[in-house]
Amino acid sequence: MKTTIIGIAGGTGSGKSTFTNRLKDYFGDKVTVIYHDNYYAPHDDLTFKERQTINYDHPDALETDLLVKHLKELREGHSIECPVYDFTLHNRSQETIVIKPSHVIIVEGILIFQSQELRDIFDIKIFVEADADERILRRVLRDMNERGRKLDDIIEQYLTTVKPMHYLYVEPTKNVADIVINSGLNNVAFDIMKTKIEDILKKGAAADEAEKAW
Template identity: 40%
Template sequence: MAPENNENPSFKNQRYMPPWREPYLIGIAGCSGSGKTSIASAIIKQLNVPWTVLMSMDNFYKPLNDDQRKLAFDSKWDFDSPDSFDLDLLLEVLHDLKQGKKVQIPTYSFKDHNRTGKWINIYGANVIILEGIYALYDPRVLELMDIKIFVDTDFDICLARRLHRDILHRGRELDLSIQQWDKFVKPNFHKYVKGTMNNADVLVPRGLDNVIAINMLSTQIRRQLHKKSEQHMSDLLLLGSGRNGFDKNSIALLCQSPQVKAMHTILLDNSSTRDDFIFYFDRLAGLLISRALDELTSYQPKKVVTPGNLVVEGISLPYNDLCAITIIRGGECFNRALRTAVPTIRLGKILIQSDATTGEPALHTLSLPPCISPTKPGDADGTRRPVLLVDAQMSSGAAATMATAILIDHGVREEDIMVITYLASELALNRFTSAFPKTTVVVGKTHKEVLPRFIDARYFGTAD
């Protein structure tokens, strides 16, 4: 059914941008042993921001062949020239992270002088700190950075730290480490690295000992993150602001039969026992899931033979690869009903909590089943692969909006997402359908007011 014409044209096609779509990227460069990693760790500790990622350029060393590895074991391979790094891969990873995509970065073993074959998955980073001798070298990488830092530490101190690290943590011999320093590290620093301090926004003398500089950096970064957080909250609150309410034809509302209304009454009654609450919520959850499954378009004709040898025309249940994502912890109220309706369903979970100081919703936990993958958005013949996203209650709509953005980032098409919720405010539905108009929303009951969340607390017995 065509949507009602109740929108301000200037607010059509509003899109939601989660905070990790434009993470704050910090670059820290300096001589080997200058204290780049220590400064990065100090900044991370002071910021205390969830999903802060520290990336080392060491992970982007190019893999070596057998002859090159032999030279490396004899400290005759140059690890300190720009050509030793896969700068194109680094740029690709940073570019994808700045767009909020999930990325994989390789890991490198200095004991084996090669990549390990293992990959580190990164997604949802609010802050990314890239540290390495060539962090400020590539102009393409510099364009992506929000702040650029160069650590300027005395050369003798750098040498002492380098020897300590190589001998104790990388299994090197003293004479070979000194040979590598004199032959490669020192010449390359003067030839390539030292000049990159001109690309820096901030120069930090004395490395980690410069407490004042580190404190000032952390304060400045925290201030910029706060502005970014305020902008995100403002954008979130503006969703649907130009509409005269949500289009009721855009949601699938559970049939409000007398029996359903009676169950609503029990769930909303504060005097109902917890046993009654769980029993009737499970019943309604089952009805909601059945209503959502009716929206599937992949039912196929099927002929069966009855016990009396009659051939009957029917249809098959399209449950192959069906998965559901629960928004912790309200969505977990649906787990029993999901397992009852589809025993083979694959479950994942997402935890989104609001920041105590800014109120900004933030991603804390993400566990997706294998059926959700950027490489499996749908079957080869174009068959839809639906994903159920469940939460007991939509009050402001922020959690469902962020969770939907996460699924889309992981290759799920917007039109393949079905949000299932028992209780939803009209404000939440207005915001959500404004951000994701192609997503199916199945609702048990709507209400004009924004009610505090209470379903999960009553269901799990944690209500006051």
């Protein structure tokens, strides 16, 4: 099975998850989505308070090597057990998700273009950008509504790690993207990617039928 791997990156609150989820909603089970966030390293040895102080916006906070290994396994036709991260606990959960190979895999995350090894795996690289004010407002709403965070903690984390790490590790990777879009709601970009993925899936299905016939 030929697999096309698409990377969708961008700063926190940029709209990358919105763009990714629009594609997932449209194609359903025909595409596979993997979130880099689920590869945050486990810290069972630390207390909750200690885990709160970790710089989660630094590349070292993630097990990117494991993601690279998993993507290579999927490309070779093997299923993987993807970890699941619990943001309310600041720790990886005991749960895993079995992900099977597919013709299109979308990987979404803030730092996915920062690693050269991971970057080289992507066939298509998309960077979603947005105004900094919009990004912080979206992050505040998300963290309060979905992750049970307090406003003061969100602001402190943003100023001490999120903002400086963005300009150090995230923003520079825009230069390696094949496509840069200015919103997760960009309909022109969505239509372009929709058409591209439809073509990939069509060719993949034809190849599968030819292989069965052989």
